[in-house]
Amino acid sequence: MKNIRHILTKEFKSYFIAPIAYIVIAIFLLITGWFFFSTFFLYNQSSLRNFFNLLPIIFSFIIPAVTMRLFSEEIYVGSYEVLMTLPVTFSEVIVGKFLAAVTFVAIMLLPTLSYTVTIALLGKLDPGPVIGGYIGALFLGSLFAAIGLLASALTRNQIIAFIIGMSICFALTLIDKMLFFLPESLLGVLEYIGADFHFQNIAKGILDSRDILYFASSSFVALYATNLVMQGKK
Amino acid sequence: MIKVENLTKYYGEICAVSDIGFQINKGEILGLLGPNGAGKTTFMRILTCYLNPSAGTIQVKDFNIQDHALEIKKMMGYLPENAPLYPDMLVYDYLHYVADIRQLDKETKLQRIDQLAATCSIREVMHQPIGELSKGYKQRVGLAQAMMGDPEILVLDEPTSGLDPNQIIEIREIIKKIGKEKTIILSTHILSEAEATCDRVVIINKGKIVADSLIEDLKQSLGKEAVIGLAFRNADFAKVKNVLAQVAGVGSVVETDSGEGILAVNVSCKTQEDIRGQIYALIKEQDWQLLEFYQQSRSLENIFRELTQEN
Structure with a gap:
């Protein structure tokens, strides 16, 4: 447990040592602020629905940018070798x-x-929807972070890690928007796979255990896959 | 302390380490020698639990690398080649981080960082980002990192590679200093380094052990044949060869470096007797100008070349 905390602290501080954190946060606020407030007064409703509608798409490219360096950079620089020969387990590194x-x-x-x-x-x-929206955003952010981490463990090239992560996140966000192209028998399954579908449920202010289970289980699957990728490197 | 048994590692079809076995005793400084691609780094990576072996095992005290990786990592400090560290972190923060991972309590941590800063002479760069350090300083920070947990075993992969002569001497001094208390395994292809720092060497070539001996023993066992270097003016190689062949105990006569009327030869002696007098007597009878006459002491370099070229 202690090692998870140490790795978490080190990684979190690393974001703010390099300019990447400030750039990512600035881009995120600019995009969300612009798209949200540019239509806010047209709708004339005191609601954050438009903001939360935009969030999955924006997260799809912002979060892989945040996570792309987590393993790729370590593998590229070689510090991964030092890290993995310190007394830590794969799980501690991944969770941290x-x-x-x-x-x-x-x-x-x-x-x-x-x-x-x-x-x-x-x-x-x-x-209600505001609190739900922020809780959903954290669930969605966690899932995309887990996917980004997996993408980062797959390659030593950060750009490739970003592209892989972004592609998966986009696919999960857009899959339930493409249903009209697909056979009716698959609709239920594909809708359930879509992250946006579950996020929008929570963002309505309804905390359904199925949605929570979806985010928890899919994040776990991505983290477990990361573990397998790391084991494979041995 | 460390027992390597039938260790083999394949990367796909390529065999990097092939069925090697040896023991490392407590308090020993062991030099792992071999040409590039011999399997030294792979062995070290398996020993430090970074890689799994394809077959065989390594036993460290009562633990084996497959089942007790965490216990082994706790008693081991590792410095990979070129000291790959986090370039954005300050040296001080990095050492703190390593100390935290090694579960040192606050007081011990500060004492240890202070002690290592002095041992590795990195006090003046403690608040600089690692990425801005010279290679020598990076190597020292890597060494401090490896020693943070006061490990019983230190594994150093080419600790002086790429350093200037002054830095090499400094790092060697540090290794010798720590080697008084710890078991050290260091890999190198700088043979003078192994001669200067190690008690024992294991020479690996193409994944196999070709020699495992104390340095002095190795020199004696393989170095019975002395080599005498000669240089003449106005001499013909064929004639020199014929004349020298008359001396009992002369092995091969090899032309080494000739030009501008000078002939240089190396004469290998098959006997342990000193035959320099007999050689000189024969040379004196000839119409040659003797420019050089010296007996070469066989260095580890000669032995290394013989072993790694033969295999």
Whole structure:
């Protein structure tokens, strides 16, 4: 447990040593802020629904950018060899790095609370969907971070890691939007696989155990696959 | 302390380490020698539990690498080749991180960092990013990292590669200093380094052990034949060869470096007797100008070349 904490702290600090954290957070806030407020006054509703509608797409490329270096850089620089010969287990390394990415996502979401405050001042805001939206965003961020981590463990090239991670995240986000192309018998299954479908359920303010189970189990599968990839490197 | 048994490692079809076995005693400084691609790094990676062997095992005290990787990692410090560290981190932060992973308590951690900063002479760079350090300093930081947990065994993969002569001497001094208390396994292809720092050498070639001996024993067992170097002016190689062949105990006569009327030859002696007098007496009878006459001491380099070329 202690090692997880040490790895988490080290990885989290690493984000802020290099300019990447500031750039990613700035891009995230610019994009979400622009798209949200550019239509907010047209709709004339005190709700964050548009913001949460946008979030899965934005997370699909922002989070793989956050996670792409976690293993790729270590493998490329060679520090992975030092790390894995220290008294740590694969699970501790994976969980430590994963939690660092999730913490980063949470920190990245923090400034968007100002949108909530602004809207609450402008009109009557229903707190249910807002709280649900942020909880869903953390679940979605965790799943995408786990996928990004897996992509990063697959290659020593950060760009390739980013592309792999982004492709999987995009696919999970868009899959339930493509259902009209697909046979009717597959609709239920494919809708269930889609991350956006589950996220939007939670963002309505309904915490359904099926949605929570989806995020928990799919994140676990991605982390377990990362473990297998690392074992394979031995 | 360390027992290597029938260790084999394949990378796909390529056999990097082939059925090797030897023991390393406590407190020994063992040099792992071999040409590039001989399997030294692969062996070290298996020993430090970074790689799994394809067959065989390594027993460290009562633990084997397959079942007790964590216990073995705790008693081992490892410095990979070129000291790959985190370039963005400050030296101080990095050593803190390693100390945390090695579960040192706060007081011990600070004491240990201070002690290692002095031992490895890195005090002046403690607050610099690792990426901005010279290669020599990076190597020292890597060494400090390896020694952080006060490990019983230190594994150093080419610890002086790429360093300038002053840095090499400094790192060697550090290794010798720590070698008084620890078991050290270091790989190198700089043979003078092994001669200067190690008690014993294991020479690996193409994944197999071709020699395993104390340095002095190795020199004696393989170095019975002395080599005498000669250089003449106005001499013909064929004639020199014929004249020298008259001396009992002369083995081969090889032309080494000739030009501008000078003939240089190496004469290998098959006997342990000193035959220099007899050679000189014969040369004196000839109409040659003797420019050089010296007996070469066989270095580890000669032995290394013989062993790795023959195999």
